[in-house]
Amino acid sequence: MDNSQEDQEAQKTGTTRRQFLGQVGLASAGLQLVPLLSKAGSMLPDNEAAPAEPVTVSLMVNGSRKTLTLDTRVTLLDALREKLQMTGSKKGCDHGQCGACTVLADGRRINSCLHLAVMCEGTEVTTIEGLAKGEELHPMQAAFLKHDGFQCGYCTPGQICSAVGLVREGHAHTDEEIREQMSGNICRCGAYNNILDAIKEVQTA
Amino acid sequence: MNELTGKPIDRVDGRLKVTGGATYAAEFPVKNVAYGVTVTSTITKGRIKNIDTGAAGKMPGVLGIMTSENCMQLHFPAGSDPGAGKYAEKDLLPLQNDRVFYGGQHIAVVVAETFEQAEHAAAMVKVEYAEQTPVVGFEKNALTAYKPASGLGGAETQVKRGDADAAMQTAAVKTDATYTTPVFSHNAMEPHASLAVWEGDQLTVYDATQSVMGVKALLSAMLGVPAEKVRVIAHYIGGGFGSKGFTWANPFLAAMAARQFNRPVKIALARQQVYSTAGRRTQTSQKIALGADRSGKLLAVKHATISETSFVDEFVETAGVATPMLYSSPNVDVSHELVRLNRGTPCPMRAPGESVGTYSLEVAMDELAEKLNIDPLQLRLINHADTEEQKKKQFSEKSLKECYERGAKAIGWSNCPAKPGLTKEGRYLVGYGMATATYPANRSASSAKATLFADGHAEILCGTQDIGTGTYTIATQIAADAFGLPVDKVTVKLGDSMYPKGAQSGGSQVTASVGPPIRAAALGAVDKLITIAIADPGSPLHNQKREDIITGNGRIFLKDDANKGEPLVAVLSRKGLDKIEADAKTNVSTRPSLPAPAPAGSPEAKTEEESKTNMAVQEDENTDRSAYAFHSFGAQFVKVLVDPDLGTIKVDKIVGVMDIGKVMNLKTAVNQIKGGMIFGLGMALMENLQYDPNNGRIVTRDLVQYLVPVHADIPEIEVQFIDRPDLYISPLGARGIGEIGVTGMAAAIANAVYNATGKRIRDLPITPDKLIV
Incomplete structure (x- = not known):
């Protein structure tokens, strides 16, 4: 440094x-x-x-x-x-x-x-280690897996924790709002579309 | 067969990645690890007069400070092939002398018990310099440009066909403009990190690398340690995009410090250090002249690139690499020149050459279309290259026209305003743009080991790595098909230099390179099993013909009578075998020269020997590829909305249609292409690594000042594939997919912005200030 x-x-x-x-x-x-x-x-x-x-x-x-x-x-x-x-x-x-x-x-x-x-x-x-219940993934983890909301996986724990927080906050109702409120989590691999899909699935579940 | 490849299965490593269980280089639980923090130069050129480590060395927890005065001497590395080990800065081996060639260069390593102690002590190291005047500024040094002899791997940098100058004179319609691109930074989310452990004379380095084999070879050569005593592990890599393809100082500094202080040492670079010490894309200035007749047919294409490199290595961004083959033209003149600056050395970054080259060429095509009053898409069709005109070969498979057609339909190309700057949606100016995408299909020699265990599960070992591209998953699909097993019975292990040598993760070559030997090794193991069964009186397949027996659902059976057969594991258990294994190496390469055979007696030579009796290897190697050029193509379409008052650009929709051969996994493939497109969007609209014009140090060295695309920047993206197997590249039919998505994207956006605003910005990134002046 x-x-x-x-x-x-x-x-x-x-x-x-x-x-x-x-x-x-x-x-x-x-x-x-x-x-x-x-x-x-x-x-x-x-x-x-x-x-x-x-x-x-x-x-x-x-x-x-x-x-x-x-x-x-x-x-x-x-x-x-x-x-x-x-x-x-x-x-x-x-x-x-x-x-x-x-x-x-x-x-x-x-x-x-x-x-x-x-x-x-x-x-x-x-x-991230505390989200799953034993073998059972947290719904957000399962949704990220299903929608391929990652590539290299390095930003993924942060994205998932952030997404869990976002859903809990309850302020994001549109795609635009989810995107805006997830913008503090960078994914250089560019899995943004898939992350959005994962979050929407959990939100509407 | 072929039941799983192509299917959009979830990533096999996905569960680990969503639970935080995937282990990256700096995360391996090594006991007694010490932390290394590097001190970096605060001048851009000169010599270190003195490094005062007195105060820092006495700080609590500090084990020592490694400088050029006390560190071990390194040997000079030879190679330039990243897969075989390319040290990124051949004339600046880490800490070997007192010279400073750029700002932010590693000049010392503080090693301490904790990260905090090391970081604090690093700040206390006092460095005295004899500063010299650095060479800074790309534009103002352009006159010093020289012509490099060749590019990476001996690539041609000066290419001529016909007489472009003479043809240009006769062209009825011409464009001639200069396009500039700034320095881009890969910014993989995981900063480069290395953790080195010596156990006696055995060295293990956990490294964030795109080439475990390359790093192993370099560590062996530069440290002077026998290759068999070096092991490099990279199970998971937090993105690379080329930045971890060449090898930088970090693994050496960790290994050197670990030896010097007799402790495992972990060095994880700070984000700021990554910008200066771990690669970047070079700055370019590209002059493109196009000449066409009235019908739009290209008569001459000239593409002259100046880029920059450091004083410690020569890297050429071959921006003109695709220019001789992308369109049909009898006359082509492509040249590359280099300027040397006091900056860290550039290196490959996602589609090196094509990314910035297709930006300029495809904007130039848009400009030509406008002058000709021809639809830009139509101009591409008029000049479609039916063959590879420079190499005078046919393409192994090319469906570009179909890409154009499907992409145009999906974006609604017919809505594209004929006159720029006039059409609005609400208060926004609306524009459409398109461009061609292209990237070569590379393949190199690779090997793999397949093992079938008596408990019914199978394992693949391959010394390549998954940098996020999906290699674990695709390799599992390939192996499962070959074994006739379900996905959950196959374990693929990558990222370890102990495994058979696989390709480096670069040049979009991994699937095409390691897929065939993985398939061949698995088929080889099954073949051995079938041979045993045929010879075994206890088997229902005793004395059957080999060619009548197939695999599936974990069994071997007669293809005409599925009931006549037995589980794979039954053959093993009857013979009391705990496993059966096969090695395979496919010596196929799309490079001009074939790799040298493995040294006699080496494990690789044994694999080569075994491969001579492997049917899948032999068929693959005996395919005559000499008549073909291997390239992927695609069409990129973009719709943008531009705020007429503020100049802000919103990319509203992106469509890409890609012709990349067989799609191995639709889910990971779409993701990969979208990621490439987003890389291109970043290039087009925001990314810009800026250097201080006076002292040459990097100014935008964090993620607040170096902008990369975030969620809010990205619209819904549509990706389509032609999905037509290319059976000349390999029996699997897959060409590479990692890089093509970025190509053409910056041009498509630039062209859309022009269509929206009537402003032609030839200087990336296209920021609002350039639109509102």
């Missing part, structure tokens, strides 16, 4: 966007992190930054509680993929621009790369 820009920002402001997000995230998570916060709060320049101290986070993923000791900078996506070996959620851009990392947080679709894991304490996270 080319970090020069972030690096320059750090020299100017004494903090990086990632660190700042980390601080905000920690604060909003309301965790007992006084020593860490006070350190980060002193806005030390990067090159003097103390190691991020590990934090214990309790995540509820697909109905099961996962307790992790994490670097506070770990995103929800990386926690899922790298710490919990739940690699169904994909990293396509790490910037919330492609949608491959979409998961459901309390039923609402989010880009898991834009959420720090420590922000998700108390959130019910549902990933």
